[in-house]
Amino acid sequence: MHRWKNAVAQAAAVACGLLAACGNVWAQAYPTQAVKIVVPYPPGGPTDIVARVVAQQLGEQLGQTVIVDNKPGAGGNLGAEAVARAAPDGYTLLVATTAHAINMSLFKNLNYDVQRDFAPVSLLTQGPLVLVTTPSFPAKNVAEVIALAKAKPGELNYASSGNGQSTHLAAELFATSAGVKLTHVPYKGSAPALTDVIAGQVPMFFDTMLSSMPFVKSGKLKALAVTSPSRSPAAPDIPTVAESGLPGYEVFAWNGLLAPAGTPPAVLSKLSAEMKKVLENPAVKDKFAAQGFAAAWTSPKQSADYVRAEVEKWRQAVAQSGAKVE
The missing domain is CATH 3.40.190.10 (Periplasmic binding protein-like II)
Structure with a gap:
């Protein structure tokens, strides 16, 4: 029995090592095809502008085409739903906004949950x-x-x-x-x-x-x-x-990059590292700063914490305003 337990433990250790190695190989190989960034709004708006600046720089760093795909509708929900249902492989990403935190309280019947159905990569901008x-x-x-x-x-x-x-x-x-x-x-x-x-x-x-x-x-x-x-x-x-005339009034808009929940940690880690380079690039920072936005890289955990806090903040604001959307 002792030998059997040792054998099982050794096999488990080998399996874990193989999984870790596979994850590292996957991250090193990623991406092997075009990456799509879904913008849940029409072309020409602020989120689209941010996404195109990010996509160009990210594509140069990755050596792959990064496509911006506009999927507007339902207050940003149609595009978010599409990414929530996409394969969790790092090839379909979402530029989320303040609206996706607000929508958790504003809309009665959402087909996604911004915390449960996504794996945050990084914030992009705040302003x-x-x-x-x-x-x-x-x-x-x-x-x-x-x-x-x-x-x-x-x-x-x-x-x-x-x-x-x-x-x-x-x-x-x-x-x-x-x-x-x-x-x-x-x-x-x-x-x-x-x-x-x-x-x-x-x-x-x-x-x-x-x-x-x-x-x-x-x-x-x-x-x-x-x-x-x-x-x-x-x-x-x-x-x-x-x-x-309105002391205490304060609102910030933000954009963040999210992947579908279940995206491999190694891929998220690589995307996070690449986004740090993107958002620390002086040319990218200058483009955003000139228009009142600050580049705002955060780790996946920091991003998740930020989204969680925003959902709660806007839950209270929606309740106070009485606003509702069917």
Whole structure:
């Protein structure tokens, strides 16, 4: 019996060694084909911009094609569902956003769980939103927006990049904090929302600085405030919402890279290491910083902890706002 136990233990040790060796070989060989990064929004929006910058640099480092695949719809949920069901082999990844943490509480019947069904690789970017309006909008600052909304309850519309996006809940949190009623006009992404705000179809929009600031600089949009607790280095002349009449108001937008749950640890480790190189690349950092985003590499564990904290933070914000999407 003793010899049998020893034999079993030795066999188990050999098996574990073989599995570890296989995992290392797999990681060294990965990737042997094109890698697809799913963006759950239309082309041209902030998440798409981030994904394309990352994809180009990651492809150069890996020596493989990295494809950006836009799968918009349902507030980012269609693309997320597709990746959650994809083979966990490292060849299909998701650029998740603040919305995917929000959606856990906002939508009643999701076909995925952002914590259970994904293996985080790294955060990509973090940054504040900016409250922009069409240039002809009469309010020149946050205090005047609040006064206008109080004078015309429910008549002041705001655009968002979709139900459940940070651009949606940022406005809901603003309305709740200010004690006003605003009317939500959702779009299928930031780009079409911006188009209508620029055209004056909808007067205002809490958008990422990455996509909005070029239009602010060209005079096609007016920037009233940023949502961070302190002013953004990318636009130091724009005041914060908190200093403009709503103390304590704070919203950050983020993007993160996720793989399907069950992706081999060795592959996740390699992706994590490569993403660290991507996000520490000076050219990549400069591209994001110029538009108000900071490159934000985190380890897989740190990323998982961050997503968990965001899910809880936005659960409370959704409950407070009363927002719900079927």
